Amino acid sequence: MPSDDSRALDFAAIEARWQGRWYGDRVFDSEPVEGAPKYFIIFAYPGTSGYLHVGHMRAYTYTDIMARFMRMKGFNVLFPVGAHATGNVSITPAKKVERGDTETLAYFRANGCTEDELRKLSDPLEVVRFFSKVYVDDYWKRFGFSADFRRFCTTIDPGYMRFIEWQFLKLKERGLLFQKPYMGTACLKCGPVAVDPSETDISSGGNAEKQEYTLLKCRSGDRYLVAATLRPETVYGQTNFWANPGTEYVEIDVEGEKWVVSPECAEKLSHQIDGVRITGNIPGRALIGTGCKPPVIDREILVLPASFCDPNVGTGLVTSVPSDAPYDWIALRELQEDEARCKSLGLDPAQVRAIEAIPIIRTPGFGPLPAKEICERMGISKLGDPRLEEATKEIYSTGFHTGVMNDLCGEFAGLNVSKAKDRMKAAMFDRGEAALFYDMSEPVTCRCGGKVIVKKIPDQWFIDYGNREITDLSKEHAASMRIMPPEYHANLPGILEWFQERSCARLGNWLGTPLPFDRRWIVEAISDSTLYPAYYLISKYVTSGELRPEEMDESFFDYIFLDKGTQADRDGVSVRAEIVTRKYRKGKWEHIPKIADRIRRDVEYWYPLDVNLGGKEHMTVHFPVFLMNHVAILPVKMWPKGILVNWYIVMKGGKISKSKGGAEPIPDAVKLYSVDGMRLYYAHSASPFVDVEWDDGIVRGYRQRVERIYWQYLDAIAAIRDASPPESRMDRWLEAEFTSSIDRMQSFMDAFDLRAAAGEIFFTIPDRIRWYERRGGQGAAMKRILPLWAQAMAPFVPHVAEELWERLGHKDFVSTSLYPAEAPETDREVAAEEDYIVRLMGDLAQVRKVTGIEKGKVWLYVAEEWKCEVMAKVSGLHASGTRDTSGLIKAVMQMPSAKAHAKEAAAFVQKAAKDIAAGQAPSPPKDEHALLSDSTQFLSRETGFEIVVQKAGEKGIHDPKGKARAAAPGRPAIYAEAI
Template identity: 55%
Template sequence: MSERSSELEAKWQERWYAARINEVEADGRPKFMLIFAYPGVTGYLHVGHMRGYTYVDAIARYKRLEGYNVMFPVGTHATGNGAISLAARIARKDQKTIDYLCGNTCPTDMLEQLKDPVKVVEFFNDVYVNQYWKRFGFLCDWRRFTSTVKPDYQMFIRWQFRKLMERGLLIQKPYYAPACVSHGPVAIDASETDIQCGGSAETVEYTMLKFRCGDMFLVAATLRPETVFGQTNFWVNPQADYVKMRVKDEVWVVSEQAYFKLSYQMDGIEKVAEVKGSELIGLRCIAPMIRREILTLPADFVDPAVGTGLVTSVPSDSPDDWISLRALQQDPGALSKYGLDPEAVRAIRPIAIIEMKGWSDLPAVEITERMGITAPDDPKLEEAKKLVYKDGFHTGRMNQASGEYAGLPVMEAKERMKQAMIAAGEADVMYDLSETVTCRCGEQVVIKKVDDQWFIDYSNSEVTLASKEQAKRMDIFPAEYYQNIHGVLDWFRERACVRQGNWIGTRFPFDEKWIIEAISDSTLYPVYYTISKYANEGSLLPEQMTEEFFDLVILGSGNAEAVSAGTGVDPGLLRRIQDDVRYWYPLDLNLGGKEHMTVHFPAFLMNHVAILPGDMLPRGIFVNWYIIGKGGKISKSKGGAQPIPGAAERYGVDALRLYYAHIASPFADVEWDNEAVESYSARTERMERTLLDLMALDGQASEVDGWLISRMASRLLRVQEVMRAYDLRSMANEVYFEAFNDLRWYQRRGGSHAPTVRRVLDLLLPMMMPITPHTAEELWEASGRSGLLSAAPMPKVAEGEVDAAKERAEDYLRALMDDANEILKVTGIKPSRMTLFTSAPWKHEVLEMAAGLHARGELKVPSLTKAAMSRESVRSRGKEAQDFARKLAEELMKRSSIEVEKLSLKIDELEFLKGCKDFLEREYGCEVQVHQAGGDVSDPQNKARQAAPGRPAILVE
């Protein structure tokens, strides 16, 4: 991109901010308030983030055009351990982190300061505002900027939690939560705010089965306690390291990794010895519930990092167990190596325990035979397990081998058998993660028991029902999420809302050893943007923002004089803040990435419903998908992402904005492609160059002038239609592709009328402004207009400017040229003369009848034929008329009413084409003649007979 582009961007950004058009106050106009989900302060952002942010600015600019008083505030979300982890890595001189920082925009002399997490937040706040959002020309009201580290913001969050407590939505109970082994609890969700990897991990509950083996218990973890009646042997990984640990008055054997995890979940456990897996092979132990002696056998498939690192074997229903057992039975070398009795091992047989529809009584045996699985390392085993487990759980019933549980559905037996074994002291519970999760500090995340955890009770039926009702009234995009959010609200349950440890965030007002976690302090915050300006300018101090203050200005409870007496805030200022809140709220649109669909957005809605009155509830949610790199989602925490300043320099900001708006639906992931972005850079330049060329024209008026004005007016009306659903892609297509083609056609047709160009600029430049504001402003100024386009109102389409007949005529001409070009391509003729035959008048009569029948929903071949043949001018054409009526009816029956109406618009084809004669002769370099079919003209190929309304016949010689 040229240096001129950067200069142009800086020029207009300076003018916008100098004019303060981004700063808004409550006034008499209708308002529109929108935000994007503020980013976590965990490092540099990348081009993927700018997709959603750009949508918000484009929508904000468009709403300004429509006459709305638009508030677009921004902030940052520093809660959690992101800044702490980054500061810690800098402090220990982690080279990868230092290279990452200095390779972007961090001066080396800043590194010493960035050992302080607060300085990290301040540094990235500046980066986000000045290098990203201002660099892209966003019209944010910077006076309202806030961050979750600010004391005034934290006073607001403390007030929010007091309201939740008042409404009975804060509860306390024991909890097993993900926790970093160094920093304490973390949130695991798709946003990966607190973690480096593992955002899709789920908490898994294992049943730990205790197998008595002499004076100790071998402890196996299972997800299927209902299968214990089918236990035939016990699996141990001979290569793994195990530990003996004391649990109360018992000694358990688990893997080293399991002991580490259990130390965070069980009180008072102690390692007493280490033992090799090979030492545990060949032992006999008593299986729980069935109290049958079984043999311990070697199995490499047992992962010491999963569960307890020990597994019980149920070969009837586990394809893994069956294949491994059979392989061992057929491997004399392995039996000899571990000193196993071959006869004892070969005597082990599967025990049928579950009856399943469509399966034999030994489903694991059946599925492995069906899929041709013979080896323990066959990748098809995973699919086999899923098939058997799914059908077994959903359709299976316990058979007679299951004792008192016989006849029970598997899903019921599972819980009953688990509880029975726990009650008998034969089992316990362990929690683990479904995949590896790493904290932002680099340490492992485990499941940890918290005895007195606080939760927000999102399962409250009253709040859930009211939230679902509000969701029905909201504008939610995409439509699929409008349907799905109701189900999400239904299954949303208690969510842990506080953490202990080394975290940035707000102290929990009811017990300050806790910090409010990152999702819970980012739900009601949009309303705080209506207040933050006063704190930022110093009119409000954090200590003045008491519960009574927020009750007054947000909820309208209390009176200004009483609150003033308690806080020292002037009553007039209190009333002004209260008026601001009531003017700007509710929030009209909240935009965020798809990772927020099951985390942030439900909590955002439910907190509003729980705390605010009905007239302050949010009106809209917009979900955008990702810009992805080759191979998956771009992540700022993993590196490899295109830096924003570099992309802006390389392609130009407007090109990037157009790319985001047009490359795909916002509801689809897009793979970043440098060549694609380059094409949008070229598109932006071509549009600017074409408009500058048109501005230089000063020719005579012509027929094509009315067409171009009509076309631009129609495009404006179309943009207004699609933007009711914030359809920026359709808007971009109308403006930068369809309208661009219109301009090029105008040039091609010889249009050069300055007043026409001026009116076109009136209509087109405001449509360009929301997506490519810098280019649009430059063209606005170049055309001699004063003031800022970004502050101008939406142009109005004057009566009569949209002329469907003129648009139809030019479409007719272009369709004619397409047909002529195809003829020349197929025949290879270099024309010396082209004769055009317009349709005979009687065919227009038939078309008019067909359009009338179509409008009434009565168009059929018989009805049109009957109507046409009732008219003498048509009937006299005999079979030709009947054939034409049939073909026309068949064609129009496939068309929409709008298409038929357009086709039937009356234009004088003969006179219009005569007016285009000079243009066509220039285009084709040959003589062009225009005649009406049926006239006295040479037609050796009888082409005139083929002419139809809207489609002239073409004779090329």
């Protein structure tokens, strides 16, 4: 027995040792092998934006486990890795470093970045280079990934960019690219910016949303007072118009029309509509008391004063619908009660008082005037009340979802509000009475300090994912794919259908590939990462220098992916493909396959991709376009075969965020928990399809579990090293248990159920071995199962598995060993016997507990022979459909053995039938008495009771309490006496 302290494993040494050997021997570099089945798996590569955290490693580890498993199953596995540098992911940190952002600098330093390195990182390209290296060396190799690192590439490698150019040429050729105007968020100084909660481009306003206002053009003389509304469906309820008497408005020329809006709005509009210019000023005061004629309703309404008209919101002018807008309701009432104010603004109080709200929407739970009702309910009576916001939201959301337009709404009467909204908008546009206007829901400030606005981009490039043919083909193909979890498989067709056009390029200063036919545009990050698994087949040749980026023209890719330019018209093939036919090798020139041919063969061999594994954030973004681009561009035989989605590791309080940092740096985590401990944690602590809360203690527990198994394994080796232990029934038992565990593990793995698979190997098997030892197993079976056990562990805990494999005396790697093709025949009968013993021990414990007898003598009564016969009979009848008790009893009474005990038998049949129906009838071992007699010593030792085995129903047995009668097949009766 080793002393206790030595039972801590030096994981770091083991990890370093095996990683050194794997990568030193390049055992995971993959090349096609004629005739060998292949397996091509990737994980969605990370953006080079920051350090990775323990959550990312979950997905990556799944990928490696699958890759390792398939390799050992005999597949030729290709598992390449890369990094995603497109867009501004690396620009953002570079900018932060450049301006000396203290948080960012601290973040880099905390993760171990040296000052030398840090200085360079103000250059985005350096950031890409830096993180590429960190990912490969500090994370992926550090985790022992069995990847082919020769193929590593980023999306801004020159070769990759050629590939993307080709992709877009093909999309264009297929008619899937088009241009149209788009309203984007932008800073006037910096160009397009992203507005999102992570605030990578902006300094504030990350939660702002782009809102679409409908501009209602209300005729007033030769011009329009233009009101902005989010609720165009309420136009029938307009009773008056609001303007702010305390502010200035401007008159602008819009395509020949004169509009009145706030100056702020005019400025915003000028970025959205061409040729907008200011032609005059109008004090708000001057509008009050005039009239205007809004769209749809055929009547003039009065312009009234309202302080809540904010020149920064919408047009600064508002149309009033007091029936459904709490603000309007309160404002109107206040004014109606304020005669003095009316007079001071030159309004006729009587005329103002005459205005009445017009009910337009029937909303369940509300009367005809919801705005009025909610204000009364909430006790809102003044415009200054902050709860007006809440009231507005409530009315809007209830009305929108449940409301129906009433009879006053002309042709729209009877429609659901949600439907009426779109139709009314469309009708007003058609008649030229309305226009669209976009604005942010709250102020957004760019990193440069400028204001972020909504700006029209007149010629934005889109990919047409709404294309009928591509959508249908993709849906059809998705149905045939292996997609996990099943819920996603079911949802994917819906997502593909929902996917419409998507902008695919950006103006501005981003990293990425310029569109080959319009180089002002840079292909954006989602669109340039759809076919990339295919590029891993090429990157190797670029890295090695065998292929130069400038040689990768359209005809080159056409040749290797689309079979164009084969044999017959070689003239069209890339020049380079012809050139590299000879190479100086080993001192002489030899002919080697042309590089393009070699790559083409690689593509034919490795493609399609078998599994694309990525986080759930990809479900509605990356995966659909990944699939649709394959369908659009590549031949059917190259369409992907599988998708696996993983959920997250979360910290208390939310998702671990790469951009925000704060998570455990991987190198530190590895020291704390060990690589194999973490790998086992990922695989086993939960299904891949749920979020898991990171918990230190639990991860430590897994490290300990690995250690424990390691020592259990070594002890087992030591115990059998030079001995030839005798074979016993427990050896047959262990081998059978082990074999079925391995069987289950294999089928779990095939179903991507890593958790259940790991459970078999790291929990069930050690547990069975302990039982084996407890029952006196001497090691004969251990000798046989140990090698396969190490192999089974290898995908999950490869470092420790290699170590154990070596201790067994192997000179090769367990990682590249193969699982045996066939499982040995095993004896299932013994399993029933051991189940019986386990069950009995449970009953004994139960008896001990309820009687309180700790030490004493226990009599076990094995059921009479006739009971076994009756049980078998009932069981057979039950299986063949006879289930009613009286029928069963009749049938059983035909049996002479039962008839001899008629009364008892009838009762027994009833109970047996019940147990069988409930599935609770244990299958008894063949000879209970013999088994028990053989096991008395074991049972005594385990329970501390003296054990006597008797046959129920025999004369002269010791049975003072008549317990023997309760004996059932597979379940002996028990009687205990304290000493």
